[in-house]
Amino acid sequence: MAGSTFGKIFKITTWGESHGNALGVVIDGCPAGLELSEKDIQPFLDRRKPGQSEVTTQRKESDEVEILSGIFEGKTTGTPISMIIKNEDQNSNAYDELKDVYRPGHADITYDAKYGFRDHRGGGRSSGRETVARVCAGAVASKILAQLDIKVNAFTKSIGSVVIPEGEIDFSVNNIVNMPNEEYANKAIELINEKRSEKDSVGGTIECIVDGCPAGLGEPVFDKLDANLAKAVMSIGSVKGVEIGSGFDASTSTGSLNNQEGAGGTLGGISNGKQIKLTAAIKPTPSIAQEQKTTDKNGKDVSIEIHGRHDPVIAPRACVVVESMVAITLVDALLENMNSRIDGIINFYK
């Protein structure tokens, strides 16, 4: 049951449903003395905010965060930081007809199986809207990392079959698909619009790179940095696969070649001080307007068309979510690593 807490030392606990009053997060374990205000959080929220462009859902949410605790005179106090985002444009009625129907590719059927009933409004807790709370925590984690000159950057690497070729990434460009290459971004937007016109959706991949990460982060065996990163990113609803460094290409490579290529910034699951590279596979939006066959709660075969307001592609808005989960995981590893050596402990208490 208790699945809404992430992190061992920098612990975040999120709450809220797609169509409830509000969503939020409590961060317990944020170090004291960090300058922090809503101004640090809002830019992250704006990056995932719906209704931003032609390729995102038209649901309108201002997604304004309010910090309720843990800050005094502009600084974190070391006690829990509670943040809340109110829901505005809920329009639950759109979901009434789906009350007893299981949407394909959604958690409707599994929540009913697990809990005996569910909040059907927009998927309730299982909605992608849940990630708004992760992003609030990610903004705080990123600010901590910034104090140590660690930079996390997630972007759309591919949409459908449109992939930015190696070496053609240009972070100076800026577009609605978060794809750092103008030419491929335009091809991607074309593809998205085509799929939407077909009442369909398309998948993609997100790459996340971390620069400036010190060596030594991650713990042996089970809490390897890459293991925790994999969990962090796979816990995002739309993610179906995660790679570190060469990832699946390693499976067709040889030792002599693979040893030369980057391991992706970790060796034995511990950071080696080089750039960390992670790739996530993002599935196509399961909510599509075309007719689909499914079942209802009585097991009867039915067909539905989903007329909510849905993104034709998830990857662009999910970049900041991946970035947030990576940042949170790194902060946790940074804090834990401070306990690794007796001499470090003695110096600390001197």
Next chain:
Amino acid sequence: MAGSTFGKIFKITTWGESHGNALGVVIDGCPAGLELSEKDIQPFLDRRKPGQSEVTTQRKESDEVEILSGIFEGKTTGTPISMIIKNEDQNSNAYDELKDVYRPGHADITYDAKYGFRDHRGGGRSSGRETVARVCAGAVASKILAQLDIKVNAFTKSIGSVVIPEGEIDFSVNNIVNMPNEEYANKAIELINEKRSEKDSVGGTIECIVDGCPAGLGEPVFDKLDANLAKAVMSIGSVKGVEIGSGFDASTSTGSLNNQEGAGGTLGGISNGKQIKLTAAIKPTPSIAQEQKTTDKNGKDVSIEIHGRHDPVIAPRACVVVESMVAITLVDALLENMNSRIDGIINFYK
């Protein structure tokens, strides 16, 4: 630091180094009343045992497990089960020349960075030999799953570019690469021998399927079943990528197609009662006999040839490790799910 414990309720804690006296695991949280003896564990250990065939390391280890606690009159008592495996054929001297050299693709450099020094004998704690303890716990988890008719099965899906085509899997065949297709197994063995003759190694993929898993396992948001599976499998040293269901193929698919294909047995991170499918990318053995460039602990460039006794391919022996980690994760999810509903709790205590 505390990275050697896995699981929330069915908790395993492993210990031991490649060339220490012994390795072992303590399982805390195994239900009482399960018939258990060394006979249940040994077959799993035998599947990962070194020195079994031409394609595995020639290190000779009988890998006999001894259960030291938690069993009374042939049954688990509900208290910690401590299991130990003694190291025999250690031959540490082979590593003396590597004392100050960082082997490419190994944790040597990161353990020095994290801890200030390291047990250099065969990689110490970071050695793949650590997985012997995971397999002991996996055998116990598998026996619990068997009580519920849940079957976990991991096999080699590909070695290098030799991939078993969809639909051509035949579990009746049995071979030294754990590849359920005789023709492709032979191609794979050829490839392995070719690479070894070049003093090189090769990667592969492992597929793990779970049959009979009830719906409802996994927790919302962060402790999704697939997120915990991803961590479990990515924590294996040689794994560089993990996919659930369609995995990276979903990134080039459309909603209409992807909704039809198997989600891999989970929806919203909770099992749906169908077959669970997971794929792991296994890197090529980093220890190869051909000359490689690297650095020593003083940062000096050096070149080495590694003349230990190493597997030319990791995937075949890693299947049982993947299977074990999946089984352990499922047992933990099964136990946690018992607490999901108030009516289930009331019935339990009636």
Next chain:
Amino acid sequence: MAGSTFGKIFKITTWGESHGNALGVVIDGCPAGLELSEKDIQPFLDRRKPGQSEVTTQRKESDEVEILSGIFEGKTTGTPISMIIKNEDQNSNAYDELKDVYRPGHADITYDAKYGFRDHRGGGRSSGRETVARVCAGAVASKILAQLDIKVNAFTKSIGSVVIPEGEIDFSVNNIVNMPNEEYANKAIELINEKRSEKDSVGGTIECIVDGCPAGLGEPVFDKLDANLAKAVMSIGSVKGVEIGSGFDASTSTGSLNNQEGAGGTLGGISNGKQIKLTAAIKPTPSIAQEQKTTDKNGKDVSIEIHGRHDPVIAPRACVVVESMVAITLVDALLENMNSRIDGIINFYK
């Protein structure tokens, strides 16, 4: 840092400061299907509400709780329950003069030592006001226990030297000191008024009894039921001692006698199905109006008189806090115990 979460399965995370905007709690791990609304929580809050009588602080707080998530159509959904209580009568100015002074018996000096600075307004996070969030969670836990006919009851056993004699407890009586004996309650009120007239305060003890608890709750060795109860209750700021059953009297007793007397409902740390009895020592309110010597943040000796609005005695209002912590601990133990036996697990999944 991460000290604001309690429980392993029924996990509560509290947040908020004495003079912040609000306080709250997130419960993660509450079973689905429990009928729950603010009406279930408010009576518990009312029992600890300030400004109720002559013997409590005159701070006025309506302490109205709002549930923000985790409920759908009147029932818990199995997802996090977020509850919030707004602060109203904050009057922080009263604390301005205490900004740099360390109040005797308070956490002012230790928070400064730990975090480098502190929210000085009413003690910030270290204020007893924090317990308002515990009580919200306690109300939910108590409702779960009620489904299993388990009843937790905490009352004032003594105030100063006024102790209810064994066998003279009468739960039918009701008074402002929560002392179930009219005669001793009146003596206690006299004592309290006397101490207040001397600008002083007085301590007391709270006894908590649990009826209807099934046998088998608690885990061997470290997570014994009494160990977790001791932590739960000792974590309340004003508690300086905890006893289970005969407690300190056992230290002057003999085996022959002590074996006969109640062990307090646990044997080997596991409930035996009999009444559980716990006693907590509550210190006198440290904030008193008479002049006291202390130091300021520069280590200078100063003397202060504290003119906030403080209870002359803590025990009466703390009863519901002790009761809440005991209820939360029991629910956690109930849930964990469901995983104790393989036959119970098999039956559950049949």
Next chain:
Amino acid sequence: MAGSTFGKIFKITTWGESHGNALGVVIDGCPAGLELSEKDIQPFLDRRKPGQSEVTTQRKESDEVEILSGIFEGKTTGTPISMIIKNEDQNSNAYDELKDVYRPGHADITYDAKYGFRDHRGGGRSSGRETVARVCAGAVASKILAQLDIKVNAFTKSIGSVVIPEGEIDFSVNNIVNMPNEEYANKAIELINEKRSEKDSVGGTIECIVDGCPAGLGEPVFDKLDANLAKAVMSIGSVKGVEIGSGFDASTSTGSLNNQEGAGGTLGGISNGKQIKLTAAIKPTPSIAQEQKTTDKNGKDVSIEIHGRHDPVIAPRACVVVESMVAITLVDALLENMNSRIDGIINFYK
């Protein structure tokens, strides 16, 4: 079920039964670089070793510890430290007649209730012998504390009604009851012999003081240092009560007096840099030779005389167990406190 792990960062997991092959502990989270060998552990084990004097059980155990992992070239490596103690003088037959009888004051009845059956030999996991593993971990924790000049010292404060008066403690004296006052020690020994001659046993109290503890240890709200100490000490089977500082005396004191007296080294649950004082109530040995009434597993009333080899008093041998649990709790708090401030983190990674 998982109750055999203690600590969040410095995590210990113990295993083993009174009459099994062996007992042991795995410490995960011990910092690297600490010089450690069996020589550091053995003196602690010798302090709790049975068969030492007239006032302890005559069971003969050499209690020699062997370290199986986590040490390389005399120093901790930062990976799990596995320690094992073999059982020798088991003499299980003495317990055959108790197979179906529930010994008064023991966990026999509750283990049967929880698990459906039990290892009846000497109480199995619930035996006080379990503490041998805690003491191994305590020795390591104490060595870490010694690096920071923190000293933990537990001693017998009273046996039965024989209490060392305030101010008459003399740590220079040494005796078989660990009572730092020769005159009262002799009175205590007299009392013990008297009770044993009556086939009875007697209780006592243990005081534990910590000197040199820095300010700032402990976390707000639930993980207060005193809350964790209370759990740590109450988890020892024979402990029925725990006090911090003035403890239960605070309940009869006034704010003006209690603010002056020592709070016991913590304020708001966080250490204040002064001496920490904790007192534990130890029950009389429940195993006594005189006839007692009890029930058997069929609920039938029976009477038994327990002719094992039992201590007539527990307190003297339990001192080192209390000391160990306090040391382990302090190390965990020390490590966690390193993460409290952003400036400390920045300095650490500079």
